[in-house]
Amino acid sequence: MINQIDLMRLVDQYRDDGIVVPTMTGSRGWNIVSSNKNRDVPLGGAMGKASSFALGVALAQPDKRVIIFDGDGSLLMNLGSLVTIADKAPKNLYHFVLENGVYAVTGGQPIPGSTKLSFAGMAKEAGYPTSFEFDDLEEFASRVAEVMNSEGPVFICVKTTPEIQNEPMGLRKPSGLKPTKTAIRDLKHDLGLWD
Amino acid sequence: MTQQALLSPEVVIQEFKSNGITHVVYLPDSETNWMYQLMEAEPSLDLIPVTREGESVAIAAGILAGGKKPVVLIQNTGLFESGDSIRGLALDCALPIVMLIGYRGWTRHGATPDSAARFTEPILRAWGITYYLVEHDGDANRISLAYQEADRTNMPVVVLVGDEYHGFNR
Numbered sequence: 001m002i003n004q005i006d007l008m009r010l011v012d013q014y015r016d017d018g019i020v021v022p023t024m025t026g027s028r029g030w031n032i033v034s035s036n037k038n039r040d041v042p043l044g045g046a047m048g049k050a051s052s053f054a055l056g057v058a059l060a061q062p063d064k065r066v067i068i069f070d071g072d073g074s075l076l077m078n079l080g081s082l083v084t085i086a087d088k089a090p091k092n093l094y095h096f097v098l099e100n101g102v103y104a105v106t107g108g109q110p111i112p113g114s115t116k117l118s119f120a121g122m123a124k125e126a127g128y129p130t131s132f133e134f135d136d137l138e139e140f141a142s143r144v145a146e147v148m149n150s151e152g153p154v155f156i157c158v159k160t161t162p163e164i165q166n167e168p169m170g171l172r173k174p175s176g177l178k179p180t181k182t183a184i185r186d187l188k189h190d191l192g193l194w195d
Numbered sequence: 196m197t198q199q200a201l202l203s204p205e206v207v208i209q210e211f212k213s214n215g216i217t218h219v220v221y222l223p224d225s226e227t228n229w230m231y232q233l234m235e236a237e238p239s240l241d242l243i244p245v246t247r248e249g250e251s252v253a254i255a256a257g258i259l260a261g262g263k264k265p266v267v268l269i270q271n272t273g274l275f276e277s278g279d280s281i282r283g284l285a286l287d288c289a290l291p292i293v294m295l296i297g298y299r300g301w302t303r304h305g306a307t308p309d310s311a312a313r314f315t316e317p318i319l320r321a322w323g324i325t326y327y328l329v330e331h332d333g334d335a336n337r338i339s340l341a342y343q344e345a346d347r348t349n350m351p352v353v354v355l356v357g358d359e360y361h362g363f364n365r
Contacts, residue, residue, distance in 0.1 A: 019261075045282075046284045047283075049253035049283075052257070053284070054257060055257060056220075056255060056260070057260055059243070059254075059261070059263075060217075060257065060259075060262055061261040078249070080245070081246070084243070088243060184288055191262060
């Protein structure tokens with residue numbers, strides 16, 4: 001099992017001037033690690049759609065690295081996006097899935113198929129040219145250059161330690177995350193696209 | 196009796212070109228299937244086929260965030276499927292996404308046996324989404340109006356494509 005913060009610190013070293021789309025539990029971790037929040041779009045609001053949103057960004061900005069930190073439950077809501085991404089095959093897209101096996105933000109209920117399915121296997125069979133799976137930080141650290149220098153779309157399943165939230169919603173600390181609407185505005189400003 | 200197509204694909208593609216559309220995010224449907232060959236032959240358009248319509252709005256949102264100009268091309272049944280993406284991205288993030296929606300079940304006479312048609316306009320009104328109806332070439336400039344409206348309001352706008360070609364439900 002890998003702590004998502006440790007993973008993200010390694011990935012951040014390879015983001016260059018890239019755009020990062022985290023979602024759900026990954027958004028909280030990336031908010032601690034990110035070296036350029038003007039190019040982060042934490043995706044809330046449309047559950048499971050981070051991979052689709054990131055595909056759109058990757059196609060619109062083919063010269064920029066685009067990194068997704070997807071959730072396992074999130075990807076299950078939008079499995080068809082694996083096929084859509086593989087079909088368009090953006091060379092600049094790096095699709096991480098943080099597989100903790102549970103719905104962490106709703107109290108830790110197991111995701112369907114948690115003990116049976118292989119996300120890396122599904123991505124490979126959907127047509128991703130490169131698919132990795134890691135459950136050990138040292139191994140990831142030794143291969144992160146290979147991962148981030150592979151031509152996209154690259155799929156990386158990482159077995160992570162669950163960070164379960166089980167407090168009533170009204171008692172949880174504010175996430176401190178930038179709203180998606182604000183993040184999109186900031187990204188366009190930073191890319192010099194604002195009209 | 197076979198009915199002549201009154202809305203030409205060439206005219207719709209020209210509307211896309213004159214509005215600077217770069218990407219077409221689509222899932223084929225019965226009302227707009229005549230456009231695909233021409234779209235594929237048009238070098239200024241990057242076509243993005245999706246596996247389920249809910250993907251289409253999120254992909255279009257990402258394309259807009261990246262500075263390009265998409266159009267979403269799906270059927271009204273897919274509009275229902277896309278509800279959470281429309282709510283959580285297009286509406287909540289105030290994104291000027293224009294969606295061409297095949298109007299399955301549209302009869303122009305009011306009564307229709309198809310619930311897809313009966314629910315389409317009430318749902319758009321419930322979401323507060325402005326919509327235009329396009330049935331023939333003379334209406335096609337409403338696609339431009341839709342883009343102007345979307346840009347002016349920073350909100351999604353729908354163009355309903357009436358079923359003039361197949362004549363279902365007549």
